[in-house]
Amino acid sequence: MYFGVDYYPEHWDESMWEPDLRLMKEAGFNMIRIMEFAWSRLEPREGEYDFVWLDRFLKLCEQYNMLVMMGIPARNVPAWLIKKFPDLAVKTKEGVRESFGSRYTICLNHPYWAEYAIRLAEEMATRYGKHPLVHSWHLDNEYGDGNVCYCDHCRIRFIDWLKNKYGSIQELNAAWGLVFWSLEISDWDEIWVPALTNRFMHNPGLLQDYQRFFSWTTVQFVKRQAEVFRKLAPDQPITTNLQSMTRYHTDYYQLAEVLDVVSINYYPPLSYNSADLDLMRSLKNQNFWVVEQKSGPPGFAHNGYLTPHPGETRMYTYQSIGHGADAVLYFRWRPSNFGQEQFHKGILDYDSKANRIFREISQVGTELEKLAPIVKGTTCQAEVAIMFSYDARWALEHYYPHPDIQYRDHLLKYYFALQRQHVMTDLVHPGSELNKYKVVFVPLMYLMDQEIADNLARYVEQGGTVVYTFRSGAKDENNNVVRSTLRPVIQRMLGIVIEEAFALAPEAVNTILTADGETYVSSRWVDLLQIENAEVIARYDSEWYKGYPAVTLNHYGQGKAYYIGTFTEDRFIESIVSRALSDAGVQPILNAPEQVEVTVRTDGHKSVYFIMNRASEPAGFDLSESYQDIFDGKEVQGRLEIEPFGVRILLKTE
Structure with missing residues (x-):
């Protein structure tokens, strides 16, 4: 169990390093993460590297037997580099170049940026690849969080990406449906990027592929970085910090393939929750690290009102470990009294004195001496999964069927219903092997190809239970509407036909009436179902479509498939989750209260x-x-x- 903190030696006078390390050891820490924002100190002028100060810091770490997770700067470039290449700055959707002075403001497709970033990585790997205290390499910071760029460098590389995907102009025209609005192209150099339009939206196929392209761009560079360390520092694992499901710039399933270990930031309870921990565990189907665990209140907009209660920091630490974390590093040691994160608190306050949070974390450090050897080698084993897709989310965000139906929010309704019933849950890629799960939930899987559909139907036919919601599979892989509303194999699995599907006005509500006489509120979306083989669980109870089936259950092969054709109140989701778990023989871990x-x-x-x-x-x-x-x-x-x-x-x- 790695237990530690994020520390920025370049921020502090050298006289503070040794007292800080001594206090860290008192807290029970055995690891620190450093350097992910230090390019300007490591290479103050082009080609002139200064590692002497870092060597002095590592010497102190050696004195205190402190392992180091070495960060590799990449996207926060020094001023001299942006001065040399002004077009390195992101070009926004509005056509404006971003200004130097913030973070993540450079274009990932600029041909020279990658060369400079890789050269720095090589210098660091060569110097510290066999250092006895450098335990692991942390690639940059928060890949997947940053502005999308619409510059000429991006357009050129996007065209190459499209050539590799489609092979011909004819295939691209057909996939995107560019005959609509006379957008067909006859040459690759006619490709455009989806920058700001005057009024109407861009073609949905273009939007979907540009999102995929930018995700691919990130993954490709991380892969290139990782290759440096696999060659020059082969015995040290590679990671980078991913973020919560509030971020969806990059497909984390693809990014995780490049890493040895998945890591996450964790700042509950608002933008992060335990579903994010379960997603990290699911990305590689293995335990993960938390490299930014919340200690004090996070900064930026929060400015202190998320100050943890006594015991809360300790509780969230054990929440991370309980969901599969084998490392917990808190952000940060002390807050900075300068720069853009002045109000992002840490373990200590600005005065560097031991305080309530420090004592609470020190208690965890003492407890981990007993816990670490017991949890070593243990993992979380879930019997239930939720299908999670970045591709589906991108499609839903680009062309939403209803402004109040959001992918993450709806998925979390099912996740928290499972959590309240004390069932552990994996969040799995749509192409994953599903047979190890007793129940799989498929909420709002808006975009679905034939392979995913076949995978689900095969799982049910072989004895699994699926809970499948409205709008899942409504779009194909090119972000075009499926003409049959449901793919034929899904239609057979569900035993229904969707006769009509439509959105309700934001203020409109209806009710559904179950076969056992319970009434629940429904809203936002209506699927009117025709029954082929399924059993009706609930029908609409008012409006002109009163009596139409809304929720069904079908026996397909050896398994069962539920269909929920409307947006329902949480109380109904709770009941259908409970029924599906009971049908599949899934028992709660313990019979505890919801809180x-x-x-x-x-x-x-x-x-x-x-x-x-x-x-x-x-x-x-x-x-x-x-x-x-x-x-x-x-x-x-x-x-x-x-x-x-x-x-x-x-x-x-x-």
Whole structure:
């Protein structure tokens, strides 16, 4: 278990380094992450590298036996580079060059930027590739977060990308449907980028492919960076910090293939939640690292109102570990009193004195001495999955069927319903092998190709249970509407035909009535269903389409397929999730209250249960079996009480 902090030695006078490292050791830290924003200090002038100060810092790390995750700057370029190549700056959708002075403002497709960034990576890999304290390499910072560029460099490379994908102008014209509005092209140099238009939107096929292209651009450069370290530092793992599902610039499933270990930033509870942790674990189907764990309140717009309650920092740390994290590094050691993140707090405050947060994290450091050897080799094993697709989300964002139907928000309704029932969940790529799961949820999988459709139908036919929602599979791989509304194989799997589909006005509501007499609110979207083989679970209960089936269940092969044809209140989602789990024989990890989150890590011989009270009120529930408390070694059975933001970690040996 790696436990530590993000630290920026270039920000502080050298006299502060040694006291900082000494205090870090008091907190129980064994790793720090450094350097991801330090290009201007590492190469202050073109070709002139200064590693002497970094060598002095590493010498101190050696004195305190502190492992180093070495960051590699790439996208925050020094002023001399942007001065030499002014067209390195991003060209915005509006046609304006971004100004130097912020971050992530350079074009990833500029032909010279990559050469300079790779040269810096090679210098660092050569110098530190065999350093005994350099444990791993962290490539830049937050790939996938940055502005999309619409410059000529991007257009040239986009054309090459399209040539490789389609092969001919005729195939491209057909895939995008460019006959519409007389947009057909006869030569590759007629390709345009989707910059700002006066009123109407760009062609959806163009939008989809440009998004794919930019995701590919990011992955290709990260791959090129990774190759440097695999050659010059082959024994040190490679990672980079991914972000929450609020970010969807880059397909993280593809980016994860380039990395040895997936890492994430984690700043709950607003823009991040435990679904993001489960996504990280699912990207490579293995444990992950948290390299920016929230300590104090994050800055920028929040400015302090997300200050953690006593116990909250500790709880979120164990939430990360309970979902599969094998490393937790807090952001950051102390806040900067200068620059753009002055209000982004850290463990210490500006005065560098030990405080409440430091003492709480130090408690975690002490506890991890007992926990780390127990969780070593354990993983999270989920019986349930949610299908998650960047491609589908891009399509939905470009041409949404309803302004109040958002991909992430809708997916999280199912995720949190599963979490409230204390079931662990993977977030899987649509092409993943599904047979290890008992239930797979498919919410708003707007864009779907034939391979994905076949994969789902095969899974159900072989005994799986699918919960499939409205608008899933409505678009094909080219972002064009499927003419049959549902692909034939999905239609057979669901046992229905969608006779008509339409959006409701934002203020309009309806109700659905279940076969057992329960009424639930529905809104935003209506699918009117014709039944072929399916059983009707609920029908619309008002308006001109009263009596039409809204929710169905079909037995297909050895499995079951639910269809939800409307946007429903959370209470109905809770009921359908519960029914699907029960049908498939999925049991809760523990029977705990909703405010208590429960996860489990196992190696097949022992199971470690993480029980976390996310509320500011005490919680309690009864255990049906006997467990051992990790920290005090005592037997725990019967009533389990947990204080506000409290954590109990229990061991069960098989």
